Structures are given as structure tokens and as C-alpha cells.
Amino acid sequence: MKAKAWLFLVLANLFWAGNLIFGKAVTADFPPVWASFLRWAIAAVVLIPMAQLVEKPNWLKVWRNNWGLLLFFSLVGVVFYTLLTYTALQHTSSTNGSLINSLTPAVMIVLSLLFLKDKISVWQGVGLVLSFLGVLTVLTKGHLLGVFSTHYNQGDGILLIAVFLWAIYSIVNKRAQHLPPITFVAFTALIGVICMVPLLFMQPLQTGHITAIGITGVIYLGLFPSIGSFLFWNQGVKVLGPGKAGITMNLMPIFTAILSVMTGQALLVSQIVGGVIVIAGMLLSANLIRSGKAGTKPVCIRSGQDCAH
Numbered sequence: 001m002k003a004k005a006w007l008f009l010v011l012a013n014l015f016w017a018g019n020l021i022f023g024k025a026v027t028a029d030f031p032p033v034w035a036s037f038l039r040w041a042i043a044a045v046v047l048i049p050m051a052q053l054v055e056k057p058n059w060l061k062v063w064r065n066n067w068g069l070l071l072f073f074s075l076v077g078v079v080f081y082t083l084l085t086y087t088a089l090q091h092t093s094s095t096n097g098s099l100i101n102s103l104t105p106a107v108m109i110v111l112s113l114l115f116l117k118d119k120i121s122v123w124q125g126v127g128l129v130l131s132f133l134g135v136l137t138v139l140t141k142g143h144l145l146g147v148f149s150t151h152y153n154q155g156d157g158i159l160l161i162a163v164f165l166w167a168i169y170s171i172v173n174k175r176a177q178h179l180p181p182i183t184f185v186a187f188t189a190l191i192g193v194i195c196m197v198p199l200l201f202m203q204p205l206q207t208g209h210i211t212a213i214g215i216t217g218v219i220y221l222g223l224f225p226s227i228g229s230f231l232f233w234n235q236g237v238k239v240l241g242p243g244k245a246g247i248t249m250n251l252m253p254i255f256t257a258i259l260s261v262m263t264g265q266a267l268l269v270s271q272i273v274g275g276v277i278v279i280a281g282m283l284l285s286a287n288l289i290r291s292g293k294a295g296t297k298p299v300c301i302r303s304g305q306d307c308a309h
Helices: 002-026 032-054 059-088 094-101 104-115 122-139 154-176 181-196 198-202 212-240 242-262 269-285
Strands: none
Touching: 002 059, 002 094, 002 212, 002 242, 032 059, 032 181, 032 198, 032 212, 059 154, 059 181, 094 154, 094 242, 094 269, 104 122, 104 154, 122 269, 181 198, 181 212, 242 269
């Protein structure tokens, strides 16, 4: 069981890395709002019957009792986060995107310190600093002293905003722990799709630009990062616990770099060095947080559920 759980966690991070690779390819054919809309429409079509088959929820009751939470999670996690990510990928590389995304656990720790009064160890502090330096190495292409004079990539800045939003989403997610997991994601996907419909008119779809690669990419985004990663992650956390599972998130920048090279994208030395620094920092800080209050639990970053050690 443990070997299978580790495999599930590796696959979950591989699929998330593929989201950045295929996401960049998809945005060449589809505007960001269409890429987001189609991704979550596919996920909703699959997840709704899956939830009905596995969890058999009372959909009307779930909505009536949790409509505020579901709307919040849909707007922040499905609409804004996904739109920002795919918009950013029009301006930056998927490798940069993966490295910046790897800051999410560190941002969560900082927000937990500020708003949940959690404690942080010395090694966590060192890890946070290392992660920050690693991302700066990527953004400045290795010229750290030029941090204030560097012309930053627009996509990198957008991704930093997306990371901040996902950290907020993950921390607030503890309020959704009472919801069945598949039903929760199915609901947020459906609401997110509905909310994105008016936005489709702001970025018209040019059907003449759509290629087979773009269509394949959209299908991948809807099935693997949205559904596959979610299910594999939850199973891995259930068997190994969130502490060990969280460490595997550091595989995502490595997978993204490998996939980028395989698809012909250039890999800069600064990205390699920055990636190593980020991973080192995250190994020190990820999932080591200890609550300052009894009974407070850290939050799973990707599963959409609360986690307890």
C-alpha cells in the first residue's frame, strides 16, 4: 500500500507539472478564459456523475447549506487562480511557472503565522529565505544584485499573485472539511464554469487558430490536473499522511524542467540553480509547521481538504 501511495503522489505532481506545459501550449490556441472554461467544463462533466456514483450527495442540501463557501472557492480557486495562471503562461516559461508555484507552501506558512498565529521553527525560517532567494535567482536570471533594476517578466508577476490567491484558498479550505471531497470539487468546478460564461465574450475564440495539439491539451487539463491529481493526492495523503505527501510537491519543478526540455524549450542555468535552491528551501519548510493552538490543523495544499498529522 505504501509503495502504491508513493506512486500516486508522484503521478499527482507529474500531472500538475503537465498542467504548466500543456497550459502554455493551450494558450497558443485558446485565450486564457477559454482554456480555463473548457478545462473545468470537462472536469465538471466527469466529476458530477463520479460524485453521484461514489458519494451520492444531496446536491440541493449541499448548496443550500454551503453556497457562500462554494462560491468563494469557485471564484478564488477555479476562476481567478486558473485565469491568472494561463494568462501568465502567455508571457513566461512553464519552468518559471513551476518554480514560482513551488513558493505556495512557504506563502501558506507566512499567512498562517499572520492570521492563524501558528509557530515557525528556525529551519522553517531558513527554508523560507532559501525559497525566496531561489525564485529571485530565476526572476533576475542569476543577477541578484540587480533585483531593483531588473525588468521583470509580466507573467512572473501574475504568477506571484496566483500563488498568493492559492495560499488563501488553501488556508480557508479548512472550512470545507465537512464536504465530501469529490462533491466539493465537482460543485466548485460547475460554479466556476457558470461564472466564466460572461467572460467568454471578452476574449473571443478564433476557431481558425485551433490545432490538434490545443484540443489534446485542453482534454489533458480537464482530466489529469483537475481530476487525476486530486484523486491520487487524496489517496496518497490517506496512506502516508500530509507530512510525507507534502514533500513530494518539490518534484513538480523537476518534472516541469524535464518536460520542458522534452518539448524543446530552453533551460537556463539560472533556472537550474534557482530550482535547486527552491527545492532545498522547501525541503526545510514544507509541512513542518506546528500550531500554536491545540486542535488547529495545517491545511493540505492541493487536495482541497484539511490535513492532520
